[in-house]
Amino acid sequence: MAGYKILLDCDPGLDDALALLLAHGDPNIDLVGVTTVGGNVGLDRTTKNALELREYLRFPTVPVAAGADRPISGETRSAEHVHGTGGLGSVVLPPATLPLSETSAVDFIIETVRALPGAIDLVATGPLTNIALALQKEPAIARWVRSFTIMGGSYTRGNATVAAEFNIYADPEAARIVFAADWQVVMIGLDLTLQAQANSTVINRLRQLGKLADDLIVPLATFYVDPTMPDWDGQAVHDVCAVAYVARPDLFTVQPARVDVETAGEFTTGMTVVDFDPPIANALVATELNVSGFWAYVESVYARVAREHTVPQPSAEVPGSDQPTAGENPAAGHAS
């Protein structure tokens, strides 16, 4: 019996894909559903990526439901320059054969949390549009969840702008609604996630994991190089931290805080304004990561999945997928 039931709302996305791998691979996590949102790339591609990852990573019975293709207000943002036009960098997966849920992401979130009050750890690793729309439709989800964790925000600098982190910047109005709701938001922001850098030492260890590392994990974790940083030594696996927090909160230092979201600043729209000495806190903000413990945990889970991937999957369990013969590398497509 898994310890945690996670519903992951995401915009895959290089690090969203690595977060999905962790949520699927940790035997202590029951991934109860995946909902998609437009963000890193358009909704059509984040949803395509989620469907293909579901079959490639072999969790075919987990529902995937599509959500919002644009923010509640303002212009639609993208991070294609980071994630590539397809959203998974150079990785090209076999086409999905299993269907998308007919339920919308918003209704899937509401129905899942309502059916299991107090049991669902809701995690969001993309723009918060689906979460905000679900709160507007059914405010009680704020009480029904066991916990709510986001990758998003920052109490220092942003990455989409100097002030705003991408997930918040992509839909500031949604983020304002989410932080104003009747729950505690666990904010895993850039201040924390930039400590989880998949540097060359980590990548060299991941390369030992075999085919899944060659075909998926390493290409996802090494695709983006920041051209403005000459001493760049690897991507931060931002979204992996949000899933890791649910299963291994012992690896994180968090502090109570009040978080407000700027939605109308000329230079600061999308900024999370964090008060660590508030009269009333609405969030727990992560400040420090046990880096060695984090990678030991993540790599152990990835190694477990990689071992399973050395065993050919009987075609009956992954219907319709013309699994390539040994040596073909379905996931390493043409660099985008």
Ligand code: RIB
């Ligand atoms: O700022 C990092 C966040 O924006 C991550 O969730 C990444 O996937 C992008 O969506």
Ligand code: CA
């Ligand atoms: Ca993301």
